[in-house]
Amino acid sequence: MRLNWGRTMDFNYTEVQTMLRDTLSRYLADTYNFDTRQKAVATGKGWNPAVWQAFAEELGILGAPFSEDHGGLGGGAVENMIVMEEMGRAIVLEPYLSTVVIGGGALKAVGGAVADAHIPGIIAGTTRIALAAYEPQSRWALHDLTTTLKGGVLNGQKAVVEGAAHATHLLVTARSSGGQRDAGGVTLLLIPADLPGITRRDYLTVHGSSASEVYFENVAIGADHVLGAADAGLAIVDQVVDEATAAACAEACGVLRVMHATTLDYAKQRKQFGKAIGDFQVIQHRLVDMFMEVEQSVSITLMATLKLDTAERAAAVSMAKAKVSKGARFVGQNAVQIHGGIGITQELAVGHFFKRATLLENQFGSADHHLARYEALTM
Known part of the structure; x- marks a missing residue:
């Protein structure tokens, strides 16, 4: 660029x-x-x-x-x-x-x-790699871990591991020393997904992609499975999750562009009282507001992406994610509202884009989570 x-x-x-x-x-x-x-x-x-x-x-x-x-x-x-x-x-x-x-x-x-x-x-x-970092109790706190790595043995559970059902490898965080929520003492592992002791409960998300609950029971871990230094994996995880959050914002921008364009086309075709609903001023104003949310999301995502290799990475990513999450909710809800009841049917594509926007709104942290993180990073 x-x-x-x-x-x-x-x-x-x-x-x-x-x-x-x-x-x-x-x-x-x-x-x-x-x-x-x-x-x-x-x-x-x-x-x-x-x-x-x-x-x-x-x-x-x-x-x-x-x-x-x-x-x-x-x-x-x-x-x-x-x-x-x-x-x-x-x-x-x-x-x-x-x-x-x-x-x-x-x-x-x-x-x-x-x-x-x-x-x-x-x-x-x-x-193919799946990130197994989040746990049932941790929400978006990457350092809150009950999964343990002791004496080369891995035990614990990971929640909502996207793509685990077809992954060849799992990228796993485990507590190797310290307390449950300590920043230190986290080891990052890259392990084959078929190691003895690994079991899964697979399911489809509302969006149609796969996710799993992954369980580790006395899984033998070798030194060659450790990424980076033992007890020092959290910095790597923080970095790659920030990079993934910026990428998820970019995906959301693509989703929002299509929802806005689809809704604009529908407003030109759907007629009430003998005229297209897009001719009504209230609908025009709503479509303009949707367009502004899309363009602002695109701009702030680009800014965050360009700052991924700078000291401002975390703050820029959280600022972008907070804005894009709000944009996803606004554009998605208005796309469905303007379409009416058919907007949430299985047969119409806009409903599926809305589902994906809803998942992206909260992936890697909600707007409120990232606003609080941004405030903590910039105070």
Whole structure:
């Protein structure tokens, strides 16, 4: 992305970034329409393996944020933002966020032999990673852990682990020393999802993707499963979750763009009292308010993405997430209200975009959570 500082700021994409966006957009428009997505949801798997392999082999987008040394495109957070917004436009089920952004982000942060061993598999589509960090009692507090790693044995439970049902590896946080809510004493693990002692209870979310409750009972952990230093994993987790939060904001921007455009088209076609409802001033004002929420969400997401490698990362991400969460609620609720009862039917796409917007509103923390975090970080 080119940043030209002067009287105005130019945020034009580079040629490679534009090609990445256009290639993915065309593929999704041609092969991932609403009916195709609904068929994938109906299978109960929460994803389409053929689409995932197409992302890897035909499009090469799974390598977007990785270095050329690993076989990637040499991009970073901006490339993730581009991909996630396009995926939001099609409410894609496949696990780009958990595998590429979170799993890949953790591996890049650690670097070395472990990154060399796993990143090529992510790019090829053969390695899929699910984040197992949140617990039933922890809400969004990443340091609140009852899952323990003692003497090389892992025990505990993780809640709402998205994509665990089809993951090859789990990115797990565990308490290796200290008290339940201490910032220190957290070890980050990358373990095969089929290790003895790991069990799951799988289910579909309201959006149609898969999630699981994951249980660890006397799971044997080796030194090669530890990412980074023992007892010092929380800093890595904080970083990759901030990166994932910015990417989720980008996905929300794609969802909001479609909800606004779909509602605008509907308002032009739906007639009451002999005229289109879009001709009524109250509807026009509401559509303008929706548009403003979309554009503000896009702008603040870009700002947060550009600050991911700065000291302002956490504050910028929380400010963006608070704004985007409020925008998701406003645009989603108004899209459904203007459509009326059909807005929440299974047959109409806008209802499914609304469901995804509702999940994104609270993923990685609600607006209230991030407002409180922003205040704590900037006082």
